[in-house]
Amino acid sequence: MLNNILVIDDDPAVRGAFKLILEEEGYCVHEAESGAQGLEMVAAQRPDLIFLDLRMPGLDGVETLRRLKNLDETLNVYIVTAFATEFMDQLKAAHEEGLTFELASKPLSASQIRNIAQIVHASKMQEAHRASHHKLVLTLYVVSLNKETRRLVEQISAILAGIYEPGHWVFDVVEVLGMPEKALEKEIFATPMLVRDIPKPVLKLLGDLSRMSSVMAAITTQSDSSGVQTIII
Structure with a gap:
């Protein structure tokens, strides 16, 4: 069963939207306002699914992804961003390093957010x-x-x-x-x-x-x- 979902995003409105939509489906949703905080939370408790922003102060999403995979390479990570083009070279480099992730474009609708959780649940x-x-x-x-x-x-x-x-x-x-x-x-x-x-x-x-x-x-x-x-x- 897919139980724990972590949303790493510096925008509280985005985190709140994910939390509202997913908790209505019965998921337990945790929030991190930075890559560093997200890493601490993952080290304390492995989430079943991570939604990760790219453009964040401090650690950006690509570096956060790299460190998340160092903690546990099996983590299910969905990068959700409006800046894929800006980070394209870094994303391709991460892919060539063997880092696995999915990419989705902001803004996501409520149905798209639920569908991603459903796919990960089906995989589990x-x-x-x-x-x-x-x-x-x-x-x-x-x-x-x-x-x-x-x-x-x-x-x-x-x-x-x-x-x-x-x-x-x-x-x-x-x-x-x-x-x-x-x-x-x-x-x-x-x-x-x-x-x-x-x-x-x-x-x-x-x-x-x-x-x-x-x-x-x-x-x-x-x-x-x-x-x-x-x-x-």
């Missing part, structure tokens, strides 16, 4: 599913569920039910209407194309889904004798 649920040793875990991210997408989702569910025993597979569909862009210039954070061995009927339908503009990504894990594999289409 997927990890929990893997820990339960399901043979197949499929998470499909769609912009919106339209008639055509629903039909293919039903077909995939039927095929999985025919291949795997009950309790050995999980199929989650996450609707992310209004999700902000996740890529920088030149798509350096674009979702990679990676395919491993999964049941051919499922792979065929995933291929059909990947050609739909309403589908963002399909992420699948499958356990075998060599461990868990990840498939991103």
Whole structure:
């Protein structure tokens, strides 16, 4: 379960907006007015999700990101900024260093803020599913569920039910209407194309889904004798 969210931003109005929106969804939201304070809070208690501003006095967002990842490289960090172009070279350098993060443009709507939290929650649920040793875990991210997408989702569910025993597979569909862009210039954070061995009927339908503009990504894990594999289409 996604419980703790940290908002690092020097603007109290921005922090207050995030807090109001997310607490209505049942999340526990903490606020930091600077990068230094955010680092202290993360060291005391690991948050499940961090919203991070870029332009701040003292430590800017990129340096704060670098120090956050030094504390825990698995932290989920969403950089939320209106100054991505100004910080583009620094962001690209951070990416080349291997620092993982997502990028969203200010201002974010309430639905976009909720959707980001929902995506991170779905990811944590997927990890929990893997820990339960399901043979197949499929998470499909769609912009919106339209008639055509629903039909293919039903077909995939039927095929999985025919291949795997009950309790050995999980199929989650996450609707992310209004999700902000996740890529920088030149798509350096674009979702990679990676395919491993999964049941051919499922792979065929995933291929059909990947050609739909309403589908963002399909992420699948499958356990075998060599461990868990990840498939991103």
